[in-house]
Amino acid sequence: MAKLEPAFLVAEFAEPEPMLEAARTLREEGWWVELHSPFPVKGMEQALGFTERTVPHAFLVGGVAGALAGFAIQVYANLAYPLDAGGRPLVAVPAFMLITFEVMVLVAVLSGIATMFVRNRLPRLHHPLFDAERFHLASDNRFFVSLLLEDRAEGEARAMLGRMGSASVSRVGGGLPE
Amino acid sequence: MSEKPLSGRYHRITGEVVSIPPQFPAPTAWAILFGISLLLVGLLIVSVAMVFIRGVGVWGNNIPVGWGFPISNYIWWLGIGHAGTLISAMLLLMQENWRNSLNRFAEAMTLFAVTCGGLYPIVHLGRPWYFYWMAPYPSTMGVWPQFRSPLTWDFFAVLTYLIVSVCFWYIGIVPDLAAARDRARKRRWQVFFGIFALGWRGSGRHWLRWRQAYVITAAIAVPLVVSVHSEISMLFAAGPIRGWNSTVFPPYFVLGAAFSGFAVVTMLAVMVRSLLKLKDLVTERHLDMLGRMVLATGLMTGFGYLAEVFTALYAGGYEYQTLTDRFTGPYWWSFWGAVVFNFVPIQFLWRRKVRVAAIPAFLISLSVAVGMWMERYMLLVSSLYRDWLESSAHLFHPTFWDWSLYLGFIGFFMAAFLLFVRFLPVISQFEIKEAIEEKAHG
Numbered sequence: 336m337a338k339l340e341p342a343f344l345v346a347e348f349a350e351p352e353p354m355l356e357a358a359r360t361l362r363e364e365g366w367w368v369e370l371h372s373p374f375p376v377k378g379m380e381q382a383l384g385f386t387e388r389t390v391p392h393a394f395l396v397g398g399v400a401g402a403l404a405g406f407a408i409q410v411y412a413n414l415a416y417p418l419d420a421g422g423r424p425l426v427a428v429p430a431f432m433l434i435t436f437e438v439m440v441l442v443a444v445l446s447g448i449a450t451m452f453v454r455n456r457l458p459r460l461h462h463p464l465f466d467a468e469r470f471h472l473a474s475d476n477r478f479f480v481s482l483l484l485e486d487r488a489e490g491e492a493r494a495m496l497g498r499m500g501s502a503s504v505s506r507v508g509g510g511l512p513e
Numbered sequence: 514m515s516e517k518p519l520s521g522r523y524h525r526i527t528g529e530v531v532s533i534p535p536q537f538p539a540p541t542a543w544a545i546l547f548g549i550s551l552l553l554v555g556l557l558i559v560s561v562a563m564v565f566i567r568g569v570g571v572w573g574n575n576i577p578v579g580w581g582f583p584i585s586n587y588i589w590w591l592g593i594g595h596a597g598t599l600i601s602a603m604l605l606l607m608q609e610n611w612r613n614s615l616n617r618f619a620e621a622m623t624l625f626a627v628t629c630g631g632l633y634p635i636v637h638l639g640r641p642w643y644f645y646w647m648a649p650y651p652s653t654m655g656v657w658p659q660f661r662s663p664l665t666w667d668f669f670a671v672l673t674y675l676i677v678s679v680c681f682w683y684i685g686i687v688p689d690l691a692a693a694r695d696r697a698r699k700r701r702w703q704v705f706f707g708i709f710a711l712g713w714r715g716s717g718r719h720w721l722r723w724r725q726a727y728v729i730t731a732a733i734a735v736p737l738v739v740s741v742h743s744e745i746s747m748l749f750a751a752g753p754i755r756g757w758n759s760t761v762f763p764p765y766f767v768l769g770a771a772f773s774g775f776a777v778v779t780m781l782a783v784m785v786r787s788l789l790k791l792k793d794l795v796t797e798r799h800l801d802m803l804g805r806m807v808l809a810t811g812l813m814t815g816f817g818y819l820a821e822v823f824t825a826l827y828a829g830g831y832e833y834q835t836l837t838d839r840f841t842g843p844y845w846w847s848f849w850g851a852v853v854f855n856f857v858p859i860q861f862l863w864r865r866k867v868r869v870a871a872i873p874a875f876l877i878s879l880s881v882a883v884g885m886w887m888e889r890y891m892l893l894v895s896s897l898y899r900d901w902l903e904s905s906a907h908l909f910h911p912t913f914w915d916w917s918l919y920l921g922f923i924g925f926f927m928a929a930f931l932l933f934v935r936f937l938p939v940i941s942q943f944e945i946k947e948a949i950e951e952k953a954h955g
Contacts, residue, residue: 349520351950358717370717373523373692374947375724377954379717387718390725394733408649412657420661430661433744437669440737444677444730448684451726455719458711465714471695473715474688474943476523 342509344482345467346501354478355382357499371479393450394443401442405435463508523946530942531693547931553924560918571914578897578909583637585889590630595738596774597623602731610948614795617941619778620682625929627675629922663747670744689938742767756835756896765817772810776881779803783875797869804868811859839895847891854884
């Protein structure tokens, strides 16, 4: 039998602050919480307890690796195929710096952006959350909190979200994958 | 501020931006412009085919002017491209929110200008099908590129710049593609935006990682721009040619690039704003700021001219001869043309009234684009056409095919930009909303 998709509870808010507040409270209660907003909202890190630095580190690692590789290939190529230009040194460090810099930038950006997509698990064209009725407004002017419903009592979370000022709460997912 | 108007405003902004592709506001004007561009693209195809079949002899290039139009136009195109990155990345880092209405189409301009620029040297190779020899790969011939030559630096710089610009532009547009996907009614638009939005759902953690990647890429892109155009100036400055061999070249080239690029961004802003009826998103304030940028970078470029003249006077000898040759020699028109077109009209930009008026701003910018083209031409040709041997002195005259290729590339740029305007969100609506939110809540 195919594995069931996880079920989510989706709560809509008209304003960013209650969304952040609701996320913070529910997270402290032990729920797995995610926010959905039309633009990055200030205070998201604190509300989600986000401290990850994988993406910046990927830029750094990519940059260092790129610089080393860019420099190394120039040294190798000049030794493997020596072009004598007026007796000038084959390993001409100042002349190598530009390509070293360019390769550093290229590898840093590619590894940083690739890491961002991998960590975000994108591309993923379909997600159960898209089934929520008003979820298309998450890219317009509404703010959403989604909770991962495991085996916990749904009613408790619904009540809490209602108290936090959510305009509507709905349940999605939990079925067979499409 | 109360909550209702803000949320209504967000909704209006989303609608205004993402409804452009499905319900295009000016289909007739677009079709006419696109038709003209396609004719020019046809000219491009014929011109390139001509070069491939008959060889570079169809151009006015000769010995000693081996570079001619392809390289001076290459520099002109890349220079234009740089302003897109500067507007987008530098102003993002400085948290100047007025960039949000301009960055998307300025970056698109960068992509298309760099594509035009990057193709020129390849067409110029004579045997363009061997262009990959520039890349270091373990070939069976055992040959490697000459890494101590600016020509090889060039290959790396432009390729890196193009790839980084594409990445920066694309991750910036993904959230807007998602907004367009969520608003699209027709199936084909849903599929088109849906695929390219990659399933973006505005998740908080996604935004946070996205922000990290976006800001760091911007921080890297600014020095990248400086390195790329400095490197292009090395094509000139690193050679023992009088009139080129000067340390003033890298900053002079970078500033000239920003100058011409801001001018072209102004032209595109005027066009986007009137064609797509986006006057409340691309406002007078944006034209005002762009006018200031054109004026400031123009004055800095003017300082570069003075520094170059001073260097030549101070150095004397051959440098001085080249200087007088530029003033009064056979290419005097390109020097004085550059001075007049670049620095006279921009003086009107001191007045706010001129900066915010669409047609004068457009015409002044056009004059800058022409002036900077003359500058690139003047720098290249006036130094190359006369060596110090009698045998290597030869005037350069562009032929019909030189001009047709150039016009063809302009058509290609216009066609690509028009397609972008027609099918993708031209303005970064989520960043505009973010700025409004931050302003409202401190």
